[in-house]
Amino acid sequence: MRMLPSWIACRVRRFCYPHLRKRTGDNGAQSVKCGRPQGISVSYRNMVAKARYFTIKGRGMKLKTLSSKIWMPTDLREAWRLRQLLQLESHFIAGGTLWQTKWEKGAPQPSHLISLENIKILEAIYEKEDGGQNFLHLGALIRLADCLRHPIIKAKWPLLTKAVKTIAAPAVRNVGTIGGNVASTIGDAIPALLVMEAKIGCFDGDDIKKIDLDHWLNEEFKDDLITEIVVPEISAPPSYVHFYQKIGRREAFSGSVVTIAGIIGQNDNGTIDFARLAAGGGENRPRRLRITEQLLAGRKVESAMLKKVHEAVFSEFQPVGDAFFSADYRRRVAANIVIAELKKLEEKD
Secondary structure: OEEEOHHHHHHHHHHOOOOHHHHHOOOOEEEOOOOOOOOOOOOEEEEOOOOOEEEEOOOOEEEEOOOOEEEOOOOHHHHHHHHHHHHHHEEEEOOOHHHHHHHHOOOOOOOEEEEOOOOHHHHOEEEEEEOOEEEEEEEOOOEHHHHHHOHHHHHHOHHHHHHHHOOOOHHHHOOOEHHHHHHOOOOOOHHHHHHOOOEEEEEOOOOEEEEEHHHHHHOOOOOOEEEEEEEEOOOOOOEEEEEEEEEEOOOOOOOEEEEEEEEEEEOOOOEEEEEEEEEEEOOEEEEEOHHHHHHHOOOEOOHHHHHHHHHHHHHHOOOOOOOOOOHHHHHHHHHHHHHHHHHHHHHHO
8 A cells, every 4th residue: 555644645635535524534633732942932733653544445545644743833033943953853844745755765754844834925926026127926835736827927937837837736736836846956847947047035044045046956055945936037039939848757747857948039130149948857956058058149040050959968968867767868858859949940930
């Protein structure tokens, strides 16, 4: 039988199997009053230590509780203080879909989980002009499903909508958050955010600082708490393409083998003004393909150039292979996708 932690069980019942509420209730987690670490006023839930199981009729699945203590801070400073106090024994958690996949692969369960779901400031979504440019502000707790439905995102940031649509199944998107997808460092939304030159807001205990997503992925900000993702509106020439391609082991509801995103702009005479490309997939942390971008800038899309671009992507993208797909296979797929998108620009000309 397949085992899932109790908080995952609760979310499965809530979003996928609402009929189970009448039969089992939502009492997998009990509220208890226990001794609190000094200086921390936040309450927490102690998940029932003794394993209890819920059987989903006809689906051959058992749901198992988790013994971790769940802390429920109500503001950023409380969450930060808890993390500093509990250190490596704790992890921040929002939707929890990332941790579910890790635990299924055998990752150890932490003693403490610091839930961010009661921090309302992380649920904001709005657009704001700054310095003559329009920006989308996405709170870290914004559900992936909301990124699909929100009219502003669909109208002005369609590349993000396209990326989020490929992430897992609808039930997972109803739970998973955009902040969690980014915090994983391998989320499928990251390549799209990279080419849109997104920044992330991080709380460091004193203030919220803005960091380029590209820079953050290349550094180790282990103790920072992601508060928001800030995405500038695309400002491009009249003729441009943006694309997002996710190649998986099957057509839908599959982890990615290769994920590619790009924005390529041309001027009136067909010369490429700029190119932004990013590649990732699987356990590979997405990266901008800056050498390939420089090769494209200032040139027209021609057959001779396409061969050089293919070689550049194949050389620059350095993924790690696994038991299913080799590194060379992933590199070749990434290069082929970029060439296919460039040919669309050539056909327009």
